[in-house]
Amino acid sequence: MAPKCNACGKFLSAADKVTCTKCSGTHHRACVTMPQGSQTPAAWLCPSGQSCKASLPRANTDGTPIKGQPHTSSSTDSAVDTADVNLIQKFREEVKKASEECKIWREEVADIRSIMNSMADRLEKLEKRVEDIEQLRSSAVGVEGEANKALEVAVFQLKCELDERDQELLLNNVDIAGIPEEDNESVQHLVLACATKLGVPLDDRDIVSCRRVGLQVRLARRSTRDQLIKAARVRRGLNTEGLGLRAPPRLIYLNERLTRTNRQIFNKAREIAKKLSWRFVWTREGQVFIRRDHGAPASRIRSCGELERVFGKEAVCL
CATH class of the missing domain: 3.30.70.330 (RRM (RNA recognition motif) domain)
Incomplete structure (x- = not known):
């Protein structure tokens, strides 16, 4: 069965265990503030044992240097100091490396931010250009629409005049x-x-x-x-x-x-008048007329479009 730590009472693993050289008590390295991976001193004493480190005499003449002679550290203290120095050195190197990586990341982020700002400016210019083009196109469409409408009216009038001349010949x-x-x-x-x-x-x-x-x-x-x-x-x-x-x-x-146009208008007018029970559809001097009933006003029809005006769009589409 695995031993337990004398300080916290939890089970120990072989890698995390240190043993007192006097009382044979076991401890976690963390419980006795010993760095992980450091070498355990040969004469390590636990701080919690009654007869170990806590019960040592206050004046330890064995470890006190003699006046006039140079102080010599024990092998245990030397090993601990060396492990601490190595750990601090390693930590400093890691901090330096992380700092350099952060510097590189900051530079890359700055470059990315600069690129994004440039792209945002270009996008804004493109949007403004598209908006200007749309406005110009809308204006052109409006002008073109008015021109087309005027042209359609002129063409319609011209067709009517030509058809009237053709009708006069007949x-x-x-x-x-x-x-x-x-x-x-x-x-x-x-x-x-x-x-x-x-x-x-x-x-x-x-x-x-x-x-x-x-x-x-x-x-x-x-x-x-x-x-x-x-x-x-x-x-x-x-x-x-x-x-x-x-x-x-x-x-x-x-x-x-009748001309072909007037014949089409006359036939269409008769067809719609029959569906809507209009009583009179006739021609006079090549012109087409319709009347709903006796006493109602007569209407002259010059084109199929005028049938919608007289009968209504729904009736023409029947």
């Missing part, structure tokens, strides 16, 4: 739909026969041209075109009976000739 034209196409037919004869059924007398000189795309007719005078359209609106049940066609009778529809 004011003498009518479209006849519903007449089936047959072999060896005379298109001009069909036009004259339709006019006769409508009660509008025509002859060959009144027809400038006619062609089979549906049935497109250009008349010599606008007044003649107006008479045909007015008669067709009054006589809603006009059909192909009596035109000499082999096909069964079919309804005939006679309308103003």
Whole structure:
């Protein structure tokens, strides 16, 4: 069983044990203030034993130097002093080394702090530059947006003017739909026969041209075109009976000739008006008009965008 320290009563290890040369008592080195790793004096006496160091005579003539002779230290004191000096030397070297390492670390920290300050300055300059660029871009976008808006308005107006001019060129034209196409037919004869059924007398000189795309007719005078359209609106049940066609009778529809743009607007307006139960959609002189009911104001539609203004965006998207 391991021995116990006479001072603290705890168990001892072989490396940490010192033994009194007189009473054979064992102690921890720390309990008797003996440095770790130092050499134990040959005649070491414990301080706690009753008959050991504590009971030695006060005047130890053996250890007192004789007057006139040089003082000679015992081997025990010499060994202890040498161990203490070595320990202090080693401690000083370690402190010096740690101090040098701290100095190097302080220099490195100072360099890192200088680099970070430089990076912070550069970052601040970059942020300021980006902010300036964003402001310039925002200003440019605003100017560009206004320019684009003005350009869009100008383009829209130009398109409307061009479409109105194209429509003016078609004011003498009518479209006849519903007449089936047959072999060896005379298109001009069909036009004259339709006019006769409508009660509008025509002859060959009144027809400038006619062609089979549906049935497109250009008349010599606008007044003649107006008479045909007015008669067709009054006589809603006009059909192909009596035109000499082999096909069964079919309804005939006679309308103003519209440009492609106005035709798209007219068809879209009729589609939306049917969904919303608007009663009137018509054309006059190539222009498209709509009215909700009798007595309601009429609105002219010049573009598909104006349908949103009249019917509402939700209705147009149905």
